Amino acid sequence: MLAEQLRIADNFLLRLKGLLFTSSLSSGQGLYITPCQAIHMVGMTYAIDCVFMDNTGVVVGLCPEVKPWTLSPLFCQARGCIELPAGTIASTKTEVGDLVEIKRN
Secondary structure, eight states, X not given: OOOSEEEEEXXXXXXXXXXXXXXXXXXXXXXXXXXXXXXXXXXXXXXXXXXXXXXTSBEEEEEEEEOTTOBOOOOTTOSEEEEEETTHHHHHTOOTTOBOOOOOO
């Protein structure tokens, strides 16, 4: 389980805002951005992990510990990105090729 509480950013304004104006992500929280092939950390004050997936949910890229004021690489195959607390990729042993399922309530 990557996140128990996953917010969805699936329109221009929600994607633009992302995690800006937040001070942290607690364990179990995350933000799913779609569509998304890369993220920026401009204006952020804390590091996060990013898991990029294609349109079938297969992990196509991982960015652990993305620091404030940096950019992620571009993952051309990605359809979405889950932003998670730093350390989540390592603690869950997430790898490229894993399948991620997003369940909406």
